[in-house]
Each structure stands twice: as C-alpha cells, then as structure tokens.
Amino acid sequence: MVNQSSPVGFLLLGFSEYPGLERILFIIVLTSYLLSLVGNTLIILLSVLDPRLHSPMYFFLSNLSFLDLCFTTSCVPQMLVNLWGPKKTISFLGCSVQLFTFLFLGTTECILLTVMAFDRYVAVCQPLHYATVIHPRLCWQLAAVAWVIGLVESVIQTPPTLRLPFCPHQQVDDFLCEVPALIRLFCGDTTYNEIQMAVASVFILVVPLSLILASYSAIAQAVLRINSAIAWRKALGTCSSHLIVVTLFYSSAIVVYLQPKDPYAQKRGKFFGLFYAVGTPSLNPLIYTLRNKEVKRAFRRLLGKDGVSRESRGRAA
Template sequence: MFNQSSPAGFLLLGFSEHPGLEKILFVIVFISYLLTLAGNTLIILLSVQDPRLHSPMYFFLSNLSFLDLCFTTSCVPQMLLNLWGTKKTISFLGCSVQLFIFLSLGSTECILLTVMAFDRYVAVCQPLHYATIIHPRLCQQLAAVAWIIGLVESAVQTPPTLRLPFCPHHQVDDFVCEVPALIRLSCGDTTYNENQMAVASVFILVVPLSLILVSYGAIVWMVLKINSSKGQRKAFGTCSSHLIVVTLFYSSVIAVYLQPKNPYAQQRGKFFGLFYAVGTPSLNPLIYTLRNQEVKRALRRLLGRDGESRQR
C-alpha cells in the first residue's frame, strides 16, 4: 500500500490564499459539525428508543445518520485545524487513513441512498406486500451490502492512489485527501488512476443514481394514478425528504468526481467537496425532522418522558 518514496506529509491548501475566507469557513464548518453531531445522534436515539420508529425506513435512516457522523468526523477535525491555524500539514499516514475512510464512507452513502430509494419504491408501489418484502433480515442484508461495497471500493482505489509519484511540493489543492486532488498532485503518469476513478464513478455514482431515478420514476407513475389529492400528497410526503437528500448529496459529489479538467472547475470542486463533506451531513437531520411528522412526534414523546422524569 505504501510507496517507498512516500512523502513525510502533505500540505492541504484549502483556501489558504484567502485567509479572511478561511476564518469565515471555520465558523461555518464548526457550527455545521455541531449540528451534524447533535442532529444525527438525535435521530439514532429516536430510532432506537421509540418503538413506533422500529421500521425499515428508520432503520436505514439511523444507518445514514451513523454514516454521516463517521463521515464528517473523518475529516472535519483536521479541516478545522487547517482553517484556523497557519500549519496546514497532514502526515502521509494521516492522509492515507483519511483517504481510505472518506472514500469508503462516501461510497457506502451512495449505495445506502439507493437502498432507501428501493424501500420507498416498495412502500408506495407495493404497499400491501411491504412488510413481506422489506422484512428485518433483508434490511440488515441490504445495509451490510452497502457497507461492504464501500469498504471494497476504498480497498481497491486507495492503494494505487497512494503509490502515485507525488510532486516534490506535496501541496494538495483541497481541504481533505481525496482521490481527484491526489491525482492532480502526481508528477507521473496518472492514466491508470484516472481510468480507475472513471470506472468507480460509473459503478458508485452513475449506476446507483440511475436506479434511484428509475425508482422515483415508478413512484411518480404510481402516485399519478391515485385519484385522491390527499393520497397523492401523502405518497409524495413519504419520499420528499429522501429525494432532497439524494439531490444535495449526488449533485455535489458528481461536481467533484466528474468535473472537467480546468482551474475554474477545480476551485468550484473545492466548494462542492466542502458541501458534501460538511453541509449535507448537517442538513440531513433537519430535512428528515422538519418534513417528517413521525420523527416530530417521537421527539415530543421523548421530551415528554424527560419532562415527566424531571417532575418525579
């Protein structure tokens, strides 16, 4: 996995040419991280504690929340240190670990969002058979498949990336150690790595997103057949939160991994990378809680029990 000519460390540039912007980003990233920790921990707690949320949808949602907690924690502490101080270095080992975890969890989220789209498809298009099709064992198997695919994808792509002959300056033009940024840092032939990233992008981004779009196409077709406008709103309501999360996550990831090769696209890619690493994990709990009445009721029940215990 490690190259004998491996550097002692890397310099994560971020937006070091704009110190004022970095201070603003530090505040935004810090607040977003706190929201991520609080919001996703709350969703996991509600999904575990409230019996009414012991359903496939909330099982997958709690998996997504745990994933987001790990995803942001793998990069945000280092990012905050780099944004606040003048020392923006990361060791080669630290960069390697961050790359493996970041790539693994990002790939897992792509697959998990696809699994959640399948769950919504069955709920809307096969409601009478939902409990039979989406049973607890299948939920566990689908979640396990998502995590395993993420690990395999990272195990395949990380070693060739770390074996690249990096330029002597070791300056990574990004906030985190990501595959596109490390490929740009190489002073050697990167054809194999670029082809590998392109193939991985097809299997991890394009194919899952296509399956999600097919699922939602079938959902829309089914909902339009419902005569009641109330029934249509209810059906769309069960899917709207997930669809918003998919749109935010996939649009930002695609902007990073499928961007054209030019300086403007790379600068824009840093903003999108920052958004899907920090923004979407903090927004996901808000999207699901603000638009989901069951989660709101579960939160009120939890707070109500807390209130009763304090009175006692």
Template sequence: MVNQSSPVVFFLLGFSDNPQLEKVLFVVVLCSYLLTLLGNTLILLLSTLDPRLHSPMYFFLSNLSFLDLCFTTTCVPQMLFNLWGPAKTISFLGCFVQLFIFMSLGTTECILLTVMAFDRYVAVCQPLHYATKINPHLCRQLAGIAWAIGLVQSIVQTPPTLKLPFCSHRQIDNFLCEVPSLIQLSCGDTTYNEIQMAVASIFIVVVPLSLILVSYGAIARAVLKISSAKGRRKAFGTCSSHLIVVTLFYSSVIAVYLQPKNLYARERGKFFGLFYAVGTPTLNPLVYTLRNKEVKRAFWKLLRKDEDSEES
C-alpha cells in the same frame, strides 16, 4: 521533482490564499459540525427509543445518520485545524486513513441512498406486500451489502492512489485527501488511476443514481394514479425527504468527481467538496426531522418524558 518514497507530510492548501475567507469558513464548518453531531445523534436516539420508528425506513435512516457522523468526523477536525492556523499539514498516514475512510463511507452512502429509494418504491408501488418484502432480515442484508461495497471500493482504490509518485512540493489543492486532488499532485503517469476513478464513478455514482431515478419514475407514475389529492400528498410525503437528500448529495458528488479538468472547475470543486463533506451531513437530519411528522412526534414525546422525570 518527483518524490519516489512516501512523503512525510502533505500540505492541504484549501483557501490559504484568502485568510479572511478561511476564518469565516472556520466558523461555518464548526457550526455545521456541531449541528451534524446533534442532529444525527438525535435521529439515532429516537430510532432506538421510540417503537413506532422501528421500521425499515428508520432502520436505513439510522444507518445514514451513523454514516454521516463517521463521515464528518473523519475530515472536519483536520479541516478546522488547517482553517484556524498557519499549519496546513497532514501526515502521510493521516492522509491514508482519511482517504480510506472517506472513500469507504462515501461509497456506502451512494449505495445506501439507492437501497432507501428501493424501500420507498416498494412502500408506494406495492404497499400490500411491503411488510413481507422489506422484512428485517432483508434490511440487515441490504445495509450490510452497502457497507461491504464501500469497504471493498476503498481497499481497491486507496493503495494505488497513495502509491503514485508525488511532486516534491506535496501541496494538495484541497481541504482534504481526495482521489482527484492526489492524482493532480502526481508528477508521474496517472493513466491507470484516472481510468480506475472513471470506472468507479460509473459503478458507484452513475449506476446507483440511475437506479434511484428509475425508482422515482415508477413512484411518480403510481402517485399520479391515486385519485384523491390527499392520497397523492401522503404518498409523495413519504418520499420527499429522501428525494431532497439524494439531490443534495449527488449534485455535490457529481460536481467533485465528474467535473472537467480546468482551473475554474477545480476552484468550484473546492466549494462543492466542502458542501459534500460538511453540508450534506448537516442538512440530512434537518430534512428528515423538519419534514417528517413521525420523527417530530417521537422528539416531542422524548422531551415530555424528560420533563415528567424531572418533575417526579
């Protein structure tokens, strides 16, 4: 029953027991992926071309957009291939690469969202010191730390996961190669891997989320002290987009990685995992562009430039 050597392929089951749902999901995932490419590329372009967006907030937002582009490209093409046809396979090497990159980028996003919360905290609670405290050098350091933590976490957790003795059927009850699904596939002792995943969840999910909540607690107190309603709306407006993104991202992450072990939770986890991999990278640029006046202003400015160049 146990495959001691590395399997040649894995089978990603997804919702293969419901072909009609798979066709609907194919269209949804494809449209979401195209919106992700368009939205995040637009944010990267605007942040580069418009001098008014050369600020710490948009530097971190550019990092988030680039991360989301890589994040979805790691898993969505394989997901679309499996949703469209009868073949549900992924090679062992493909599974390794997908798991390594997916875990690295997911961890990086957890840390990066925490860094962005710190940026908003200083902007609202210490506005007079913002320019000196959140300087370009510190921004690059914080972004580098986020990417480095993601890489280290993936190096630590990916090899032990794929060294597990997998059952001979090699059927992963998910859309992609993730740690919880691969642990469930193992027919050997997974105690070490489960402990490792629990510890990682605390340091990568619980601690950053706690720091974000503490930051927003301080921001809420500072906003409530502002006497004018207009000032309170302006202060809250600088944080609302990030708060929405944090809520969307962490709610899906918690549902996937901190769920109980039962069949209902596993089935529900598939939908949350799909939203985590496809939905949040699609919604992130929409949240920031639809709710952010500076981004919208930069977008219309770019369009006017294109129109002027065409006329000339």
C-alpha cells in the same frame, strides 16, 4: 524530479489564498459539524428508543445518520485545524487514513441512498406487500451490502492512489485528502488512475443514481394514477425528504468526482467538495426532522411532552 518514496506529509492548501474567507469558513464548518453531531445522534437515539420508529425506513435512516457522523468526523477536525491557523500539514499516514475512510463512507452512502429509494418504491407502489417484502432480515442484508461495497471500493482504490510518486512540493490543492486532489499531485503519467477514478465514479455514482431515478420514475407513475388528494400528500410525504437528500448529495458528489480538468472547475470543485463533506451530513437530519411528523412526535415523546399534551386535551374535553 519525482519523489520515489512515500512523503512524510502533505500541505493541504484548502482556501489559503483567501485568509479572510478561511475564518468565515471555520465558523460555518464548525457550526455545520455541531449540527451534524446533534441532529444525527438525535435521529439514531429516536430510532433505537422509540418502538414506533422500529420500521425499515427508520432503520435505514439511522444507518445514514451513523454514516454521516463518521463521514464528517473523518475530515472535519483536520479541516478546522487547517482553517484556523497557519499549520496546514497532514502526515502521510493521516492522509492515507482520511482517504480510505472518505472513500469507504462516501461509497457506502451512495449505495445506502439507493437502498432507501428501493424501500420508498415498495412503500408507495406495493403498500400491501411492504411488510412481507421489506422484512427485518432483508433490511440487515441490504445495509450490510452497502457497507461491504463501500469497504471493497476503498480497498481497491486507495492503494493505487497512494502508490504512485508524488511531486516534491507535496502541496494538495484541497482541504482534505481525496482522490481527485491527490491525482493532481502526481509527477508522472496519471492515465491509469484517472481511468480507474472514472470507472469507479460510473459504478458508484452513475449506476446507483440511475437506479434511484428508475425507482422514482415508477413511484411517479403510480402516484399519477391516484385520484385521491390525501394519497398524493401521503406519497409526497413518504418520498420528499429522501429525494431532497439524494439531490443534494449526488449533485455535489458528481461535481467533485466528474469535473473537467481546468483550473476554474477545480476551484469550483473545492466549494462543492466542502458542501459534500460538511453540508449534506448536517442538512440530512434537518430535512428528515422538519418534514417528518413521526420524528417530531417521537422527539416530543422522548421529552415527555406528548403525554402531557394528551393529558391536557383529555382534561379539556
């Protein structure tokens, strides 16, 4: 029997088969969300308030931080409600908004990470032309392209996902409304939607990742030609944070959206999806702050400690 009308709501099963695990996950998700809010907000403030961070790299980083704030906020509050208590329902409208937002911001992050890889390529391979190539106008244009592509992808993929009839039980075997989980809820032929998701995954995941790998391949070739240990360390410091973020984000996203159709893969995909939705946005600011001396200095300047330490060194001298 097929439900021909839009359902009133859905039941997000999440990890309901493991009640003890849900309480542990609640603490982990809440902690990660708070870290994401604090860390990403701090990076945005530093990028805006500190003139020394008014550069293309930190412009894109502040875009990434703002995107991560929106990304986690679109799904984590609902996830915390479902993990804490017996109520695990979400309205059809709420599910639709969550799906649209999740697709929009996830696609935008894929493109933005590619743009950041291009920025790192120019910084390492063409340092003398960096200021000419990566000028402020181009930064705004590239950022706008990332956001527009994300919006277009969501507009294209969300309606077909919500238009097909759902099974009467309306139980989503996931902790949020996303394309793979909703496709499994359809009572009927899902071939078109699966093909659409596969094609979208190629354009949004595989193609950007290939461009990122091509950028880092060129960077690696340029670095191998350098004989200076100082230049090696500088190139590594320039690219390492972004490379770690790319690895974490794309590895989890590929598992979620390109997983095979079997129960074990779907169970595993839920944990990777949780990391994709909550883990990477909270780790990104930690990766960029712990491995970035400029951000650390900007934070000390914001607290007023940099000037104090310089004054102390001057007196000692």
